Amino acid sequence: MVMDKAARAVWWESLPAGIREEIDGYVLQDSLLGAVHVITDVGLVPHGIGVGTAQLIANDRYLHYGDRIAREPESPLDLESLACRAAGCGGRVVAIEAIWDGDTVRDWFVRLLAITADPVGEARLATVHWSTAERYLGEEGDHHPRHPAAVAAERAGGALAAHLSVPFHFASPDTPDDEAPRRRP
Structure with a gap:
């Protein structure tokens, strides 16, 4: 009912x-x-x-x-902050991945993850909500028709992956999909 x-x-x-x-x-x-x-x-x-x-x-x-409402603080998306978080991961970072997530209150958002080996795992680097993306994208925020969180996650995650010389994976950058295929080791 x-x-x-x-x-x-x-x-x-x-x-x-x-x-x-x-x-x-x-x-x-x-x-x-x-x-x-x-x-x-x-x-x-x-x-x-x-x-x-x-x-x-x-x-x-x-x-x-x-x-x-005491919201989760916005994640930094600058390269220096993301690299600092990646350096603190338990394990060697072998890839950066962006995945969709969402809830009924805040809509769709993207999580940036460091994929690690030795030990195998993943660590959250940032959560990219709509407001986080708009702050990061600033005046160049004309991203239509794509979701701004996808654009910001792709730019920040791609830059970090390039900085770390590891691959970047985002299975569904154009359409929110929390069941998109994940990166396989």
């Missing part, structure tokens, strides 16, 4: 103040999963609120608080 916005508002107001404060606490800390978990815990059995509706309710709270 999916509730419309008015029904979600009525349900929200029917909650005890303590539960509303707990959910809002998760929202203000930018913990969508924490908020959704509490909403489904208190809403599933008595009201049939599943994960989909819980996400909509949490999104309503995100919209309510707007800029007051």
Whole structure:
């Protein structure tokens, strides 16, 4: 069952103040999963609120608080900062990879990863949200029709890969796809 916005508002107001404060606490800390978990815990059995509706309710709270939410700080995309992060990886960096990810609140974003050997693994170098991309691209931000996060990740990741003399992999730079093929060793 999916509730419309008015029904979600009525349900929200029917909650005890303590539960509303707990959910809002998760929202203000930018913990969508924490908020959704509490909403489904208190809403599933008595009201049939599943994960989909819980996400909509949490999104309503995100919209309510707007800029007051303590967001994850924007990742630096300059070559010096990315190279410093790559140097701190556990293992020898053998490639730089960009992969799509997303959520219901912040839309699509791209993660820049260092792929390592000895030991085999991956390390997050940066998360490129729309706002991060616009800051990085600046005035040259005319990237249409491509998503700005893809353009910024491709430029920053490509520059880092060239600097480290390793390959750069971005399986789906033109279309958000969190199931695009990953780089294989």
